[in-house]
Amino acid sequence: MLVPLANAPRDYAWGSRSLIAALEGRDPAAGPEAEVWFGDHPSDPADVEDGSGRTLDAWIADNGVRVSPSGRLPYLLKLLAAGAPLSIQVHPTKRQAEEGFAREASLDADAPRNYVDDNHKPEIIVALSDRFEALSGLRELEATRRLLDAIGAAAAPLRERLGDPEGLRDALGWLLSGDADDTVAAIIAALEEAQSTEFAAELANARYIASIHPQDPGVVVALLMNYVVLRRGEGLFLGAGMLHAYVAGLGVELMAASDNVLRGGLTPKRIDVDELLAIVDPEPGPVPVVLPVAGDRGSRAVESFAVPVSDFRLLRVAVAGEEPAVLHPTGAAIVLATAGEVTVSDGGDTVSLRPGRAVFATPDTAELRFAGDGEVFVAEPGVA
Structure with a gap:
């Protein structure tokens, strides 16, 4: 299942007025925009865009989704803009x-x-x-x-x-x-x-x-x-x-x-x-x-960033033309668009993402298919 996500930028003093705005195609903000959080961290859980007004942590609890043994995502994905x-x-x-x-x-x-x-x-x-x-x-x-x-x-x-x-x-x-x-x-x-x-x-x-x-x-x-x-x-x-x-x-x-x-x-x-x-x-x-190491999971469009921890893994997927990219996530995943326009599908739901928008894929998602012309980053649990 795919769940669209969004969040408001955090206004730490070191943030930039223009970097996140430019990524999202907006005019510069009136004040600093430092970070946008995509996750279920209690300090600032992402907003679920289903009209219910819920945040991701509440959505996970309401739907009984088991994202990890602890009941929370083991990672937190962010956009970070350092203006200072x-x-x-x-x-x-x-x-x-x-x-x-x-x-x-x-x-x-x-x-x-x-x-x-x-x-x-x-x-x-x-x-x-x-x-x-x-x-x-x-x-x-x-x-x-x-x-x-x-x-x-x-x-x-x-x-x-x-x-x-x-x-x-x-x-x-x-x-x-x-x-x-x-x-x-x-x-x-x-x-x-x-x-x-x-x-x-x-x-x-x-x-x-x-x-x-x-x-x-x-x-x-x-x-x-x-x-x-x-x-x-x-x-x-x-x-x-x-x-x-x-x-x-x-x-x-x-x-x-x-x-x-x-x-x-x-x-x-x-x-x-x-x-x-x-x-x-x-x-x-x-x-x-x-x-990045290209060719992860057998796809030329998928690059991985190897890190020596089991909490998370970061992937980059670039798509262009008619050939979709396919990814089999290791668990509950969050997909964040950073360029162009990319359509994400799990075989049932389909979500179109533009830069700065994200989607949560539940841990039972067997396959994600990416099409369009753009770039996304995928956060998923690491491998112990």
Whole structure:
């Protein structure tokens, strides 16, 4: 069975007035549009377009649909539009989330907390804009030392702390604790004159972030991170413990159904430095870019993005001409259109999708057929 879905964009301050609007063929919005959620997450379940006024979680419950052993979808699919940098953040492992949620269970309802559920939040984002900028993980130490040398004497106190990977954890704590405010201010001031052929893009990105978040220690934390530019159709996987922040662009994001976020700068929201340091992975390394693999499920039109988690799987289906694409989903699936116009059929129901619209396929759906001229992304459960 196919169930058409829609949702209103969330108006986080870092959102874009134009990116989601342009995808959907609308004029720019009056205010920021940051994310559109397609799922049954209780914070913002998708709307079911059947005239009943129900949300997807209510529809699933009313119809007795078993989407997973827990009764909820194991994933959350989003459109994400970054008009300004998001907070630098990190997500816990499943065990850390369970322990943290249990630890905070006795807190008063209005008390600040780090864990709003007991789940982990691995995620992948695939660029829809021609250029999607992000910060992902911590840069190799020797390269970061060269970058800090380009900034000059102002960065010397930070450079001295980077003796080994654990030095990165210590440096993060120092920068975010308030003890390094003078060094943070000096580095941000020095960015204006800093020059480097090797790190020109990183320095330009730091200056851009500083223009939006002046004097925020997250500007300097960003200098320790890998700066990456995705081209359309390229993905970025973010596992537990990986420090990251999206900077600019439009993408399709798929994650485990959780809202656990530990923040580390570029935000007015609460930052728990000790908890962030407890879960962050301080090991430097390369950017985990995920390229699509064509020919999934035997169809040339289906591409998959391999991720090392069982909560979800993301597929891209491109159709053109008279030949339909066929997909056999692994369970309850959500199909989101991102280009052109695509007709989705399960052999009984047929739904026509334009960019920004989605449809839920119940877990008993044996086959999905896609026709038309356009592109959709399909979220489905992963394989354990």
